[in-house]
Amino acid sequence: MRAAWLLIAGGLTALALGVGVSITLTYGLVFIGLLGGLAYALGVSGLSQRKWIALPAFVLGLVAPFVLTFGVHSVLMQRIGHVERCAVTATDEHPFAKYPSVDYVLACPSGEIELDRNWNDRLKTTEADVLTGPPLPPMFADDTRWNLLLVTSVPGAMTLLVPVARLLRKQP
Structure with a gap:
């Protein structure tokens, strides 16, 4: 016991x-x-x-x-996070990988952020809303x-x- x-x-x-x-x-x-x-x-x-x-x-x-x-x-x-409007500065697409995805580099008011998404959920525009709240890693606002x-x-x-x-x- x-x-x-x-x-x-x-x-x-x-x-x-x-x-x-x-x-x-x-x-x-x-x-x-x-x-x-x-x-x-x-x-x-x-x-x-x-x-x-x-x-x-x-x-x-x-x-x-x-x-x-x-x-x-x-x-x-x-x-605890707050939403920031960020601009996409770079993308790295992986459409033919085992798990297709897109890596984004975003310029936000709080600094540069790197996030990734599944290929099917990739961004349609060059801007995105991102939730930031240190010490937690940022995330896309629509992923909550x-x-x-x-x-x-x-x-x-x-x-x-x-x-x-x-x-x-x-x-x-």
């Missing part, structure tokens, strides 16, 4: 660190959060000692790092598709699953 609690606590800590680092530095570090989510799922499964709770725990453990990394960044930028309820429901469900697992353990 102690190992289950350690896995849950360590998993949630790694998830928080991975998400925090991924939001401020690079999205590639979401892997740390993914490992934390899986450790959390193993801990919840071990705590309950019931096989059926493993599926929701593993789904939450796999989904949480991605929803929290991309969703928290979007929600925070909606709350996440809402606060969706983002907070994932850690809420993870938190509620722990007492449910503990109650299941007490039942014969």
Whole structure:
């Protein structure tokens, strides 16, 4: 039982660190959060000692790092960021890559910003609205598709699953 609690606590800590680092530095570090989510799922499964709770725990453990990394960044930028009208100064198109995209260099009032977009979502004009709000990386203003309820429901469900697992353990 102690190992289950350690896995849950360590998993949630790694998830928080991975998400925090991924939001401020690079999205590639979401892997740390993914490992934390899986450790959390193993801990919840071990705590309950019931096989059926493993599926929701593993789904939450796999989904949480991605929803929290991309969703928290979007929600925070909606709350603390400010919109700047920026002009496109350079583009680098990659239409024949495995994942077609366009890299943009934008001249904004706060300085030069580099952003990329999927090929299908490329800009139609030479200007774009960009959300900026240090220390978070900037993002296109029209990319804010996440809402606060969706983002907070994932850690809420993870938190509620722990007492449910503990109650299941007490039942014969």
